[in-house]
Amino acid sequence: MSATPDVDRAIDAVWRIESARVIGALTRMVRDVGLAEDLAQDALVAALETWPRSGVPDNPGAWLTATAKHRAIDRLRRDRRLEQKHELLARDLALEPGAGVAAPAAAAANDEVGDDVLGLMFICCHPVLPTESRIALTLRLLGGLTTPEIARAFLVPEKTLAQRIVRAKRTLAAAQVPFEVPAGDELEPRLASVLEVVYLIFNEGYSATAGEEWMRPALCDEALRLGRILAGLAPREPEVHGLVALMELHASRTAARVDRAGEPVLLLDQDRSRWDLLLIGRGLAALDRAERLRRPLGPYALQAGIAACHARARTPEETNWARIAALYDALSQVAPSPVVELNRAVALGMAFGPEVGLELVDTLVGDPALAGYHLLPSVRGDLLERLGRRAEARAEFERAAAMTQNARERTLLLRRAAAL
Secondary structure, eight states: OOOOHHHHHHHHHHHHHHHHHHHHHHHHHHSOHHHHHHHHHHHHHHHHHHHHHHOOOSSHHHHHHHHHHHHHHHHHHHTTOHHHHHHHHHHHTTOOTTOOOOOHHHHHHTSOHHHHHHHHHHHHTOTTSOHHHHHHHHHHHTSOOOHHHHHHHHTOOHHHHHHHHHHHHHHHHHHTOOOOOOOGGGHHHHHHHHHHHHHHHHHHHHSOSEESOSOOHHHHHHHHHHHHHHHHHOTTOHHHHHHHHHHHHHHTTGGGSBOTTSOBOOGGGSOGGGSOHHHHHHHHHHHHHHHHTOSOOOHHHHHHHHHHHHHHOSSGGGOOHHHHHHHHHHHHHHSOOHHHHHHHHHHHHHHHOHHHHHHHHHHHTTOGGGTTOTHHHHHHHHHHHHTTOHHHHHHHHHHHHHHOEEHHHHHHHHHHHHHO
16 A cells, blocks of 8 residues: 555654664664665665554654564574574564564654664764765764765766765774764764764855855754754763854844845845844853863864854854954964964954954965865955955956855845945
8 A cells, every 4th residue: 555645744753862872772773874864764665664554653753673683583593693693682672582572653662762772873974984975974873864965965967976975885884883882082083074974064054065045044953953943962072062152143033044045145144133043042052051061172162252243243243353353362272273264364354454354354365275266255355345455356356256166145245346
């Protein structure tokens, strides 16, 4: 029996919500993220066959988890490994050895759901994988996105993306990466990798590096969802709250960042009445949680503090640029990079005059890390324009337009050049 559109949509929604928990629980059980995903997919196929007849169960996540675990038992029996795994399986299914199969709800009720999802995050974002593989695997296993969806989002061929995911699973299996939540000295560097992946996903949605669209809101939404889950699972980590605050505050501007034609609108030109007050409130609350933990603020919390300065200003003229410059000074101490220095130059130019900002920018022009980075000539062009050096500014905007791979951004830069 084929699924009705309503059941189809329900199954799709359940999978997006529950897939990370199901795969996490299975990974804890079989210690193989690739096999865990295969078993979860088998359970999804079973749901597609069963739910149109029986209806969507009251606890669909529990149904999927229990179905997948029972298939795992069958798989282990076929592989003649049941005897060695018997105690592990019994404990995981909350059964005594020799007992019968638990009901779906009872089986899932004993899962350490939070630890399962968090453990899956740490596996997907493990440093043994290259960054692009971490991103792809995170969206696949934690976001419940299909391979074609991820490929479209990042503008790579579907075959390339599929190979990337397969290689990532093989790498994890070969390295025998344990399914665990790191503790002690291991937590901070591993957590930094997880936060980096979530933020990279958000940034690709917020300012697409290539393609025809300025933003890809679906990626922003997915990163926010992952960040909020992480904040709930690691409430004592200030940088987790800092990242959530940063994403909430940036996402609050989404509606104002493009005009009706889909063209970009720069921050100081945005209609702030279109900023989302709910997201601003959530972002400020997350920043407050980070600050109340009374530990030194890290890069994400400092950047969230900068975003908060913009969020609190009702008009561009009310922006506390001196505070922003001070926060960039602090950021340059804890996370020094040429990009941070470029942003600090913008803040200094707004707080103390364009000549101050230009002086810093000019020290960055020869930095190899910024070679090909279109925002360097873009920022320099803006500062030159404010100083009245129009011909030089026009040349910088044209150079930036030639460097960017985003069509909408190229149009904006060429329009600024033409106006000069």
